[in-house]
Structures are given as C-alpha cells and as structure tokens.
Amino acid sequence: RQGKTSFYMQHLGEEAVACAFRKALAPGDMNFPTYRQAGLLIADGYPMVTMMNQIYSNEADPLKGRQLPVMYSSKEHGFFSISGNLATQYIQAVGWAMASAISNDSRIAAAWIGDGSTAESDFHSALVFASTYKAPVVLNVVNNQWAISTFQGIARGGSGTLAARGLGFGIPSLRVDGNDYLAVHAVAKWAAERARSNLGPTLVEYVTYRAGAHSSSDDPSAYRPKTESDAWPLGDPIVRLKNHLIALGVWSDERHAQAEAEILDTVIAAQKEAESHGTLHAGGKPSTRDMFEGLYAEMPPHLRRQRQQAGV
Ligand SMILES: Cc1ncc(C[n+]2csc(CCOP(=O)(O)OP(=O)(O)O)c2C)c(N)n1
Ligand SMILES: [Mg+2]
Structure with missing residues (x-):
C-alpha cells in the first residue's frame, strides 16, 4: 500500500496447510506450489529476508525482478518456481514424480492446486498419469472456498466434494480439516509414506477458508459478507493449535504473547534489512544485464543484439 511493491498475496487462514505439510517431507522432495503456500518455505527455514527481497524486486532478489x-523459487528448499498459469504445476509434479520413480530415486513430489483451478483440464490430465503410472506424488487440493470472487461450488460442479474427483481415477482420496495443524500433518505424513513406499498417489482435499483478500488488487467486500470469515466454523488454525497446546499443558497465553512479540521483531528486522537492498521504486535494482542472463546456455543471436542495443 506504500508503493514499495507492485503486488502481494496473503495466505491468512491457510497457515496450517502449507506449514504442517512441509514438516512431513524429506530433504530432496519437491513441491510444485501455487502462490498460496509461502508456508512451505517459512516452515523449512528459508530466509524471510530473501522472500522480501523477491517481493521488492530489489538488487538482492534471487530471481532478479x-x-x-x-x-518464489528455491531448488534447495524443494520449492519449484511458481507458475502464474494455474494448474500447470499439477502435471509438472506428476511428471517429476514419474521421473523420480523411473530413476529408482526415493524422492517424492507434492502437487498443489486451489479449488477453482481444479476446473482446468491440467488437473484431470495429471490424475490420469498419476493413477496409470502410480507416480510417487501427493496431490494436494486447497479448498479455501473461493477462487477470487467465485464460490468453490462452481468448480466442484456435481461432485459432492473435490476429494471425490480422485476416486473416479482409482486414487485414494481424503478430505481433511485444513485448519487443524496436527490433522494436516498426520494426513501429509501418511500420503508421503505411501508415495515413498511406491504405493502410488494420494489426493488430499484440505477444507479451509481464505480469510483475506485474493490479492492486494482484490476487495472481497464486493462479493461476500464482511463477517463470513468470523463465522467460518473451522476457526483460525493458529488459535486452535495454541488452545490445543495450552489444554495439553505444554504452552501458555504468556508464552504465546512472548512468541508473537519475538516473531514481530524478527519480521520487522527482516523488512529493514530487505529495504536496505531497495524497494520497487527506490534503492538498488537488478541490472538490465540480468534480464538476459540465466535462461540460455548459449544466448540466441537476437537476444545478443538486444543486449548490445541496451548497452549492457
Ligand atoms: C490458467 C489461468 N487461468 C486464470 C488465471 C487467473 N486467476 C488467478 S488466481 C485465480 C483464482 C484461483 O482460485 P483457486 O484455484 O481457488 O486458488 P486460490 O486463489 O483460492 O488459492 C484466477 C482465475 C490464471 N492465473 N491462470
Ligand atoms: Mg480457492
């Protein structure tokens, strides 16, 4: 809102899905995420400053603007480059998993898709290949009730649940409370173990709620009641985990308040550091030369000419 970046997407209300799932994977496994799973990186210890550098498109942005x-994109953290073209990540994940199986590797893939994007044909193609070749992949469907302003019932059509879509392909499919951190983790572990033991794909529908706007360009009050999020029956995943831990006697309100204060300090410190490398319109930027690097082993002549014309 201060013009330091052009665009942002929250995953408010969906924190448990990505964070608990990440903890069920092993090193070397590969996620093919959508823009709504930053928790996969955060829960894996990816530096928050690096995420912010990418958001600011500054001189330290690993993707160079x-x-x-x-x-985001991080091979080391098992986070495949996000595609803006929705659902493509589903077929890519299945292909990656098939390649892993063919080369007798034990690494598995995790595909990610939103409720609305399951209406894309890529979703169905991916399920055909996953079931036919028993690919070692976990097929995640994050049903957060909304696809921008379209209710999930539209993409679901006549299917009772999104999980039911997997059953027609003979793929074991589950539906889990996506706002229950421990339930997500239990299901993710089970599905990951199935994939790693060569028992084939599992489809998991996480029932959750997109509590925030679709993106910084969206105003949800134009299409849904403002109070809908508060009335959501599954509750806030962080509050639920906190209450559960307090009931077990391993956490307290005081420790929670202290943890929140520490996290806020960490975020503000990371923001300061990232802003020292520049923001969208101020400070350091990736160079024009960077635009030409990192795509081709040998740069094609037309790009070489363009680079010369740009004087870099
Ligand atoms: C192939 C394709 N079609 C349309 C869009 C535009 N678009 C971006 S996000 C979005 C809604 C996706 O909703 P959902 O799959 O439920 O994911 P969510 O945003 O709720 O996480 C659409 C239609 C796109 N990026 N790619
Ligand atoms: Mg959605």
Whole structure:
C-alpha cells in the first residue's frame, strides 16, 4: 500500500496447510506450489529476508525482478518456481514424480492446486498419469472456498466434494480439516509414506477458508459478507493449535504473547534489512544485464543484439 511493491498475496487462514505439510517431507522432495503456500518455505527455514527481497524486486532478489512478487523459487528448499498459469504445476509434479520413480530415486513430489483451478483440464490430465503410472506424488487440493470472487461450488460442479474427483481415477482420496495443524500433518505424513513406499498417489482435499483478500488488487467486500470469515466454523488454525497446546499443558497465553512479540521483531528486522537492498521504486535494482542472463546456455543471436542495443 506504500508503493514499495507492485503486488502481494496473503495466505491468512491457510497457515496450517502449507506449514504442517512441509514438516512431513524429506530433504530432496519437491513441491510444485501455487502462490498460496509461502508456508512451505517459512516452515523449512528459508530466509524471510530473501522472500522480501523477491517481493521488492530489489538488487538482492534471487530471481532478479523477473517473477511476479510472491512467486518464489528455491531448488534447495524443494520449492519449484511458481507458475502464474494455474494448474500447470499439477502435471509438472506428476511428471517429476514419474521421473523420480523411473530413476529408482526415493524422492517424492507434492502437487498443489486451489479449488477453482481444479476446473482446468491440467488437473484431470495429471490424475490420469498419476493413477496409470502410480507416480510417487501427493496431490494436494486447497479448498479455501473461493477462487477470487467465485464460490468453490462452481468448480466442484456435481461432485459432492473435490476429494471425490480422485476416486473416479482409482486414487485414494481424503478430505481433511485444513485448519487443524496436527490433522494436516498426520494426513501429509501418511500420503508421503505411501508415495515413498511406491504405493502410488494420494489426493488430499484440505477444507479451509481464505480469510483475506485474493490479492492486494482484490476487495472481497464486493462479493461476500464482511463477517463470513468470523463465522467460518473451522476457526483460525493458529488459535486452535495454541488452545490445543495450552489444554495439553505444554504452552501458555504468556508464552504465546512472548512468541508473537519475538516473531514481530524478527519480521520487522527482516523488512529493514530487505529495504536496505531497495524497494520497487527506490534503492538498488537488478541490472538490465540480468534480464538476459540465466535462461540460455548459449544466448540466441537476437537476444545478443538486444543486449548490445541496451548497452549492457
Ligand atoms: C490458467 C489461468 N487461468 C486464470 C488465471 C487467473 N486467476 C488467478 S488466481 C485465480 C483464482 C484461483 O482460485 P483457486 O484455484 O481457488 O486458488 P486460490 O486463489 O483460492 O488459492 C484466477 C482465475 C490464471 N492465473 N491462470
Ligand atoms: Mg480457492
């Protein structure tokens, strides 16, 4: 809102899904995420400063300003480059998993898609290949009730649930309370173990709620009641985990308040550091030369000419 970045996407209300799932994977496994799973990186210890550098498209942005903000990429952290073209990540994940199986590797893939994007044909193609070749992949569907302003019932059509879509392909499919951190983790572990033991794909529908706007360009009050989020029956995943831990006697309100204060300090410190490398309109930027690097082993002649014309 201060013009320091062009675009942002929250995952407010969906924190448990990505964070608990990440903890069920092993090193080397590969996620093919959408823009709504920043928790996969955060829960894996990816530096928050690096995420912010990408959002600011500054001189320290590892992607050099060439991706939309929040479309992170980290091979080391098992986070495949995000595609803005929805549902493509589903077929890519299945293909990656098939390649892993063919080369006798034990690494598995995780595909990610939103409720609305399951209406894309890529979703169905991916399910055909996953079931036919028993690919070692976990097929995640994040049903957060909304696809921008379209209710999930539209993409679901006559299917009772999104999980039911997997059953027609003979893929074991589950539906889990996506706002219950421990339930998400239990299901993710089970599905990951199935994939790693060569028992094939599992489809998991996470029932959750997109509590925030679709993106910084969206105003949800134009299409849904303002109070809908508060009335959501599954509750806030962080509050639920906190209450559960307090009931077990391993956490307290005081420790929670202290943890929140520490996290806020960490975020503000990371923001200061990231802003020292520049923001969208101020400070350091990736160089024009960067635009030409990192795509081709040998740069094609037309790009070489363009680079010369740009004087870099
Ligand atoms: C192939 C394709 N079609 C349309 C869009 C535009 N678009 C961006 S986000 C979005 C809604 C996706 O909703 P959902 O799959 O439920 O994911 P969510 O945003 O709720 O996480 C659409 C239609 C796109 N990026 N790619
Ligand atoms: Mg959605």
